[in-house]
Amino acid sequence: xxxxxxxxxxxxxxxxxxxxxNCGTCTAICPAARFYNYDPRIIVDTVQRGNEDDIxxxxxxxxxxxxxxCLSCKTRCPRNNTPGYIVQSLRNLSQELGYFTKSEKxxxxxxxxxxxxxxxxxxxxxxxxxxxxxxxxxxxGPVWQWYRDNAGxxxxxxxxxxxxxxxxxxRKISDEDLKELQRIFEVTxxxxxxxxIEKYCNGESIPxxxxx
Amino acid sequence: xxxEGKQRLWDEYQKDIAxxxxxxxxxxxxxNFFPGSEIAFLKILRDxxxxxxxxxxxxxxxxxxxxxxxLIPFETTRAxxxxxxxxxxxxxYKNFVxxxxxxxxxxxxxxxxxxxxxxxxxxSRQQLREATSREFSFPENIAxxxxxxxxxxxxxxxxxxxxxxxxxxxxxxxxxxHIGCHYxxxxxxxxxxxxxxxxxLTGMIESWGGKIIDYPERRHCCGFGFRNYIIKENxxxxxxxxxxxxxxxxxxKPDFIVANxxxxxxxxxxxxxxxAEMTGKTYGNDGYGIPVLTYEEMxxxxxxxxxxxxxxxxxxxxxxxxxxxxxIEYDPSKKxxxxxxxxxxxxxxxxxxxx
Numbered sequence: 001x002x003x004x005x006x007x008x009x010x011x012x013x014x015x016x017x018x019x020x021x022n023c024g025t026c027t028a029i030c031p032a033a034r035f036y037n038y039d040p041r042i043i044v045d046t047v048q049r050g051n052e053d054d055i056x057x058x059x060x061x062x063x064x065x066x067x068x069x070c071l072s073c074k075t076r077c078p079r080n081n082t083p084g085y086i087v088q089s090l091r092n093l094s095q096e097l098g099y100f101t102k103s104e105k106x107x108x109x110x111x112x113x114x115x116x117x118x119x120x121x122x123x124x125x126x127x128x129x130x131x132x133x134x135x136x137x138x139x140x141g142p143v144w145q146w147y148r149d150n151a152g153x154x155x156x157x158x159x160x161x162x163x164x165x166x167x168x169x170x171r172k173i174s175d176e177d178l179k180e181l182q183r184i185f186e187v188t189x190x191x192x193x194x195x196x197i198e199k200y201c202n203g204e205s206i207p208x209x210x211x212x
Numbered sequence: 213x214x215x216e217g218k219q220r221l222w223d224e225y226q227k228d229i230a231x232x233x234x235x236x237x238x239x240x241x242x243x244n245f246f247p248g249s250e251i252a253f254l255k256i257l258r259d260x261x262x263x264x265x266x267x268x269x270x271x272x273x274x275x276x277x278x279x280x281x282x283l284i285p286f287e288t289t290r291a292x293x294x295x296x297x298x299x300x301x302x303x304x305y306k307n308f309v310x311x312x313x314x315x316x317x318x319x320x321x322x323x324x325x326x327x328x329x330x331x332x333x334x335x336s337r338q339q340l341r342e343a344t345s346r347e348f349s350f351p352e353n354i355a356x357x358x359x360x361x362x363x364x365x366x367x368x369x370x371x372x373x374x375x376x377x378x379x380x381x382x383x384x385x386x387x388x389x390h391i392g393c394h395y396x397x398x399x400x401x402x403x404x405x406x407x408x409x410x411x412x413l414t415g416m417i418e419s420w421g422g423k424i425i426d427y428p429e430r431r432h433c434c435g436f437g438f439r440n441y442i443i444k445e446n447x448x449x450x451x452x453x454x455x456x457x458x459x460x461x462x463x464x465k466p467d468f469i470v471a472n473x474x475x476x477x478x479x480x481x482x483x484x485x486x487x488a489e490m491t492g493k494t495y496g497n498d499g500y501g502i503p504v505l506t507y508e509e510m511x512x513x514x515x516x517x518x519x520x521x522x523x524x525x526x527x528x529x530x531x532x533x534x535x536x537x538x539x540i541e542y543d544p545s546k547k548x549x550x551x552x553x554x555x556x557x558x559x560x561x562x563x564x565x566x567x
Contacts, residue, residue: 004338011284011329014329015325031433031435031449031453032440032446032449033430034456035448036448036454038555047251065439067437068433068435068436068437068438068440068449069354069438070394070433070436070437070438071393071394071398072397072431074397074398075396075397075398075408076278076473088282092286093280099423103251106438108439108445108446109282109283109439111442112278112281112282112283112442113283115442116277116442117278117283120272120273120275122442124273125244125272126241126273126275126278127240127244128244132244136444138556139447139482139485140481140482140528141482141485141486141528141562142559142561143526143559146558146559146560147526147559149556150557152551153551153552153554153556154526154550156551157521157550157551158247158248158251158288158521160243160247165257166269167444168248168269169243169250170243170244171269174269177270177272178296180343181292181295184291184292184340184344185288186343187291187342188285188287188288188290188291189285189288190284190285190288193283193284194283195332
């Protein structure tokens, strides 16, 4: 199956690409284009032209990892394309096939998996106070250190249920609920995605384009 | 354009918001960074507006941050959303109220996908069944927590102890409102006022006596960018985008910023600290920053709640300049007290940002 055919299977790609007129509105309002050497118009044009070599180059590049997924492009495109959705489908395919390991920005997915992925498995939330320290997040400032040092007392004062059973702010998610989340991850491909990221970053060979 | 045409356009961007009996969906970011705000939301609804809100103990993350960092496949996010709806069904509720703007975008996107791609809905039902033996039905109404506060803004105004005015001058406070991108940029019809002229926070501010600042970068993203923030090496993206906004709003001398997205509130607070420490630049008066509030903190102050019970001591940018302008009664000595009023020390002082 060609890369274009694989992309077309993705709902995000189907919704994201209609007919691009190359006006560049998406690039004009894109926060990533303001700071990176990045141009969403060119990405959309590349997938619209459908050249397999160019799409392979995209899948192996830093380019597809700059987007912040703010989806400002969805609002403004005069032809109802969504470059952000197209980037989502390219990122998915790049990880599925292991091509993300060819770029520096792509390889960062290993950190994303080990930070956000493992936090979700451990706590059932995407982020949790106990695992966010100033070494990793110096921008949090001294107030964060004070909060972390005194989390039990401060959160109790505010009426939270920090790591407690039952409902409330900062509650512990029960083992039973975590198991349901984990089962969903297994059934829907998240667990495989996590394993693939580790596997490809550990040097497992990736398929050549004609083997896809 | 004729008035009737404007009215018709405006009508397209109004939304139905349920009156009562809400199923509350917690936010990963908000409960960590602004724990007092979700607590205040429930308190305002229950104690001031006498509404029924259900706070479930079984919910998990919606996976939004992971989904928008390309870590989680869309199938997974759809099935997790299906489970949240199943929990709502189980609790006997029909009105779903997510507290996070990323989640609000995720729920809206998943529902739109299920409507546009019936195969995706079948797949999600089957996957949820296989993983958890659960079934689900759609909510009758989805509204963000800021929509609910907006809906009852006049009722809150009627109970107000303070107004959004500078008591020293008698003038309305000048407010920057920042709307999280995923509130209306993805689906403008799902946000009050749409993507270009969102009214959800403006409505609250105007009802409570404040005045909106319309500045050039008003609709620019705060710069969260998901994996752009999660990965330390990429964070210049986030900081730079927030700086665009600060530089653009500075000439208008805002008294405070209010945001309806937990990520935006956090970044607009913390990046002011970083800019001050890196460059010496501060955006408020006399070395202070511009206070950044959640809409519950804004509503809570208007209603006369204690700022430290609202958790405003967890901001890196001090809120005292705002409290003093509004002449809110507060006890500075209680700011850093613990649960039993015990001494738990104070946060360290930044070198440049005054606190």
